[in-house]
Amino acid sequence: MRIFKLKKEYLFPFLESISEGADLWAPTKKPEGKHSFQIIKDFSQIDLDYTRTILPPRKIFLPPSFNMFKATEKKYEADFSHVTEKIIFGLHPCDIHAILIMDQFYKHHYNDPYYIEARNNTLILGHSCWPDEHCLCKSAGTDIIEEGYDLFFSELEKEYLVWIGSSKGDDLIRRKPDFFDENITDKDIQKYIEWREEKDKAFSVSIDFKNMPDLMELKYQDPLWEKLGQACLACGSCSNVCPTCNCYNINDKPFLTENASHISRCWDACTLESYSEVAGGENFREARSLRLKLYYTHKLQAYISKYGKPACVGCGRCIETCPVDINIKTVAQSLDNETVDAFWDRFAKEVTK
Amino acid sequence: MKNDKLKIGFYELTGCAGDCLLVTDCEMELIDIFNAVDIQSFAMVMSNNTDGELDLALVEGSVTTEKEIEELKDIRKRAKAVVAFGTCAVLGGVQARFIDPKEWEKNLKIVYGNTEFTHTKPVQSKPIDAFIDVDFYLPGCPVSKEQFLNFFTRILKGNPPEHYPNPVCVTCKYNENDCLLKKGELCLGPLTADGCGSICPNHNIPCNGCWGPVEGANVTSEFYLLKEKGFSVDEIKKKMANFSGTKITDYFQQLDKEPK
Amino acid sequence: MxxxxxxxxxxxxxxxxxxxxxxxxxxxxxxxxxxxxxxxxxxxxxxxxxxxxxxxxxxxxxxxxxxxxxxxxxxxxxxxxxxxxxxxxxxxxxxxxxxxxxxxxxxxGKGFPTEKMEGKDIIIIMGGLGAAPLRSVLLYCLDNRNLFNRVILLHGAKRPSEMIFREEFFALKERDDLECYMSVDEDDTGQWPENVGVVTTLFPKVKDLDAENTVALVCGPPIMYKFVINELIKLDIPKDQILMTLERRMKCGVGKCGHCAIDYIYTCLDGPVFTYWDVLHMRELI
The missing domain is CATH 2.40.30.10 (Translation factors)
Structure with missing residues (x-):
């Protein structure tokens, strides 16, 4: 792997030089304090001092709602207007791992051109991070990233170590060769190693993911699911903020004057009431507990069985989002017989009093 | 030439007329709407309204007088299909929030004193399906332009309208808002039908529930969650009843069965 | 930018x-x-x-x-x-x-494994709209009649007026290379010439079934599966030779939209045809 050193003051000039002809997406701070990936018009918008964004970066590839076709009776015209040249800067390792999972999913069996085209036209520029009390990436094995990025910026005190992950990434560096220093000193290496060791110690929670497939199987009828179902607000937020959720719905939006429609695609969530309802009103998962089982089967069991790693990358978004504390941490801990402090547990005691 | 356009009427009962106003606000589509159908009655925008047979009647507002009950029944007789247009028609709206009839009478007295009602007699505000069968419901305060145009276009082309089964939270997350409920605000997002584009939470204002309850809403859990966050039972009930009006009483009855 | x-x-x-x-x-x-x-x-x-x-x-x-x-x-x-x-x-x-x-x-989706069914006895049990997918395999077996041993059809409907492909199946009944039995749950016309009773009441009419060598294909309303499968198990038909086709909500058909997921399989990719063993193995399938 090729590694360079970049002085911090060169970062924005470098980004400016490479983002010609492309949308540059980066984390920005919202007025209420949370972060969000946005298209950058002005470099002062970029805020790298963030732990996680509200929505995961998949929104950049497949927006919450977009048109797949303009359809008339005789012809379907594919609409790929969501596919533009993009650079995403500031992605943390967990989010890059999630993109790797998406890459695999959208190429499985059938190719999804709407994802693949968007992905092929996007450069991934990662950035190092520091865990907070919700980060589970170390447990998920996603705290370190070895592939999936074009460039990765590890932040040291005054400079970045820039890891080149692809040939395209190497091309980027060549646009400003003067910015990048090949001489990485022993001191730099030592600083990086120290940082790694410090970061490793900074995690406050952990989940044993490798036990989860068995526990999901053995505890499929556990009363835990009823408790979760009672409290779940069925708001769909856990899916919408999850970087590896991929469900969607298709709608036909007819034009008023022309005999034509937009066929649009929007995110769906398996925790929503209507998710498994078929025509005629039969709902295969009317109970909220069944829908939660599906969600957690996907995250904690199915993917591990299929690909040897969980479909959870430990980003902590569900922990930060669910109003009733149903999240990967509380569910996994409960499956593992740990006591948790969660609204759903207090509520279950309240209603069975 | 035979006129085979759908005959449509817009009607306003008691409300702010915001839903009909929204139709007129569809500026880009307005001419197309008027060209596509034969509008027989639309008091807000035209004179010479006629009271003939209709294919579709869109009724806005809640029923608050005896005269309106008669009017509504007449519309039902003339129309092949009736749409409850906007939250007042669907749920009764804010004017139906006093769910206890005695409280309603008390309030009537406070506002009108001993005034004698000569024109017509007031009744407690109710949604239109308290008096007639309704074919389609399109809630909203006012209804959303997108949902209205989609509904209108589908009906026009002979296709059944789409359902909107999601709570406000779905769009609220699409808009990348920080969860107000999680932050401890009295937000009704998870209980409320979507369509507004999460306009209140987008401006850091908790959802008031103006689209009415979404199918499958978990009122009990939200109720206890709000209680745990320090809101009083009265506060929560009041806020929930604000827009959902008389129809939320079902939920309250269900809640009353739950342990305190 | x-x-x-x-x-x-x-x-x-x-x-x-x-x-x-x-x-x-x-x-x-x-x-x-x-x-x-x-x-x-x-x-x-x-x-x-x-x-x-x-x-x-x-x-x-x-x-x-x-x-x-x-x-x-x-x-x-x-x-x-x-x-x-x-x-x-x-x-x-x-x-x-x-x-x-x-x-x-x-x-x-994955259809019926017609190649594996060759040389076997085929028993097709359809109820109501279950005839829709099973008519395909029935006609296939009849068009390639020499590839299969016995072909047996049990067709159930609520009432005579609700039996789909009624004329077609009555015409097929005349064939001597097809054992065709039909039943309605109730005969409100008084003129129904065939069996009256739920579809399982047709089983006694099927004689000398070579269970080990039989493939059963089942499709019908959810309530039907339990009773029909009971009969098939009683007849000793191996669980992985009982094939059923299942309904789920699907939006894409290509394993992307997620709606038809059950456990970790997608009905649209791995189904809609499943064996009874799959059903036992996978929870939630029926």
Whole structure:
């Protein structure tokens, strides 16, 4: 792997030089304090001092709602207007791992051109991070990233170590060769190693993911699911903020004057009431507990069985989002017989009093 | 030439007329709407309204007088299909929030004193399906332009309208808002039908529930969650009843069965 | 910093083909038969499918939904569907007249393993609209009659007026290479010439079944499965030789939209045909 050193003051000039002809997406701070990936018009918008964004970066590839076709009776015209040249800067390792999972999913069996085209036209520029009390990436094995990025910026005190992950990434560096220093000193290496060791110690929670497939199987009828179902607000937020959720719905939006429609695609969530309802009103998962089982089967069991790693990358978004504390941490801990402090547990005691 | 356009009427009962106003606000589509159908009655925008047979009647507002009950029944007789247009028609709206009839009478007295009602007699505000069968419901305060145009276009082309089964939270997350409920605000997002584009939470204002309850809403859990966050039972009930009006009483009855 | 829009040239599995409704008529009050041809002749003839697979049909302005293919691949060119009026899309399909255009894509899913069924006794048990996917495999077996040993059909419906493909199956009854038994739950006409009772009451009529060498194909309303499978198990038919086709909500047909997921399989990729063993193994399937 090729590694360079970049002085911090060169970062924005470098980004400016490479983002010609492309949308540059980066984390920005919202007025209420949370972060969000946005298209950058002005470099002062970029805020790298963030732990996680509200929505995961998949929104950049497949927006919450977009048109797949303009359809008339005789012809379907594919609409790929969501596919533009993009650079995403500031992605943390967990989010890059999630993109790797998406890459695999959208190429499985059938190719999804709407994802693949968007992905092929996007450069991934990662950035190092520091865990907070919700980060589970170390447990998920996603705290370190070895592939999936074009460039990765590890932040040291005054400079970045820039890891080149692809040939395209190497091309980027060549646009400003003067910015990048090949001489990485022993001191730099030592600083990086120290940082790694410090970061490793900074995690406050952990989940044993490798036990989860068995526990999901053995505890499929556990009363835990009823408790979760009672409290779940069925708001769909856990899916919408999850970087590896991929469900969607298709709608036909007819034009008023022309005999034509937009066929649009929007995110769906398996925790929503209507998710498994078929025509005629039969709902295969009317109970909220069944829908939660599906969600957690996907995250904690199915993917591990299929690909040897969980479909959870430990980003902590569900922990930060669910109003009733149903999240990967509380569910996994409960499956593992740990006591948790969660609204759903207090509520279950309240209603069975 | 035979006129085979759908005959449509817009009607306003008691409300702010915001839903009909929204139709007129569809500026880009307005001419197309008027060209596509034969509008027989639309008091807000035209004179010479006629009271003939209709294919579709869109009724806005809640029923608050005896005269309106008669009017509504007449519309039902003339129309092949009736749409409850906007939250007042669907749920009764804010004017139906006093769910206890005695409280309603008390309030009537406070506002009108001993005034004698000569024109017509007031009744407690109710949604239109308290008096007639309704074919389609399109809630909203006012209804959303997108949902209205989609509904209108589908009906026009002979296709059944789409359902909107999601709570406000779905769009609220699409808009990348920080969860107000999680932050401890009295937000009704998870209980409320979507369509507004999460306009209140987008401006850091908790959802008031103006689209009415979404199918499958978990009122009990939200109720206890709000209680745990320090809101009083009265506060929560009041806020929930604000827009959902008389129809939320079902939920309250269900809640009353739950342990305190 | 303006992202340029790209020109895309890629195979698009979501792209429907325009197709024309060649023939349509009512099978019952709420079920209609549709014969459909893809308008592009080359594509119509090269549309290869297996029995038990499904296709996505779209109606402009209404939406898209999955439907089992009722015709047999042994008669290429035309595709047949029987569709019950149950929702937004089917409501719109119902109003389409002959010569109307629809969108069609597919075929999708894993169908019946007809090759593995060769040389075996085939017993087909259909209830109500379950005849839609099973008619395909039935006609396939009859068109390739020499490939299979016995072919047995048990067909159940609520009432005579609700039996789909009634005339067709009565005509098939005349064949001496098909053992065909039909039943209605209740006979409100008083003129029903066949058995009255739920479909399982037809089992005693099937004599000398060689269980080890039999493949059973089942499709019907959810309530039917339990009772029919009980009978098949009593007859000692191996669990992995009992095949059933299942319904789930599907939006894409290609394993992307997630709606048909059960455990970690997608009905649209790994189904809709499953063995009874799959059902026992996978929870939640019925």
């Amino acid at each position: 303006n992202g340029e829009t790209k020109n895309i040239i890629q195979e698009n599995p979501f792209m429907p083909e325009p197709a024309r409704i060649v023939r349509t008529y009512h099978l019952t009050d709420d079920v209609k038969f549709f014969q459909v041809r893809i308008t592009d002749m080359d594509k119509a003839l090269s549309f290869k499918y297996d029995t038990g697979q499904f296709a996505m049909i779209s109606v402009l302005g209404a939406g898209e939904a999955p439907f089992s293919i009722s015709s047999t691949p042994s008669r290429p060119g035309l595709l047949e569907f029987c569709i019950r009026k149950t929702g937004i899309v089917t409501d719109s399909i119902f109003r389409l007249k002959e010569n109307s255009l629809i969108g069609l894509r597919g075929p999708y």
